[in-house]
Amino acid sequence: MAEQSERRLFGRQRRANSETPRDAGRYVVKTNAEEDAQLRARAIVAGVTVPRFLVEAGMNANVETSTEQKQTIAELFALSRTLGTVANNVNQLARYANTEGRFPAEAESVVAEYRRLSARIDETIRKLAGA
Known part of the structure; x- marks a missing residue:
């Protein structure tokens, strides 16, 4: 029994x-x-x-739907485009620094934005990896 x-x-x-x-x-x-x-x-x-x-x-809170994965991938592509814009700004700043012999003050804000974007990209990749 x-x-x-x-x-x-x-x-x-x-x-x-x-x-x-x-x-x-x-x-x-x-x-x-x-x-x-x-x-x-x-x-x-x-x-x-x-x-x-x-x-x-x-x-189950640990289940990620394909819709959530698609949104995360779209966010990663958007971040990639934004990072391309920042990279272009860095190239312009480097060209200016080489031509003028001094580094512009605006460079600090570009570096800060690059660091912020890098952190968001890392976070998004971790979301995709399920970590």
């Missing part, structure tokens, strides 16, 4: 009953045949029903 209740506790497919009613939202998700097969297979491997699998996956 203890083995049966243990199996039921850890092998349960349904979610445990909730003290508060689950009437806040009901979602209809339409999939094609291939998506349905993949969802069912992943749910079977996880030992849960498809609805429970979807809820657990959706509530």
Whole structure:
């Protein structure tokens, strides 16, 4: 008898009953045949029903969706373009310094912007890598 209740506790497919009613939202998700097969297979491997699998996956804070990845990649491209602009400014400052024999005061702000952009690029790459 203890083995049966243990199996039921850890092998349960349904979610445990909730003290508060689950009437806040009901979602209809339409999939094609291939998506349905993949969802069912992943749910079977996880030992849960498809609805429970979807809820657990959706509530997991560590899951990054492809939409979030696309946004992060778009941000990386935007940062790359901005860094190109900063690099152009650095080239202009270097040309000025070589021609005039002195370094302009504006160079400090360009270096600060370069450092800020470099930090943002590093942070974005870490987001993409999942670290």
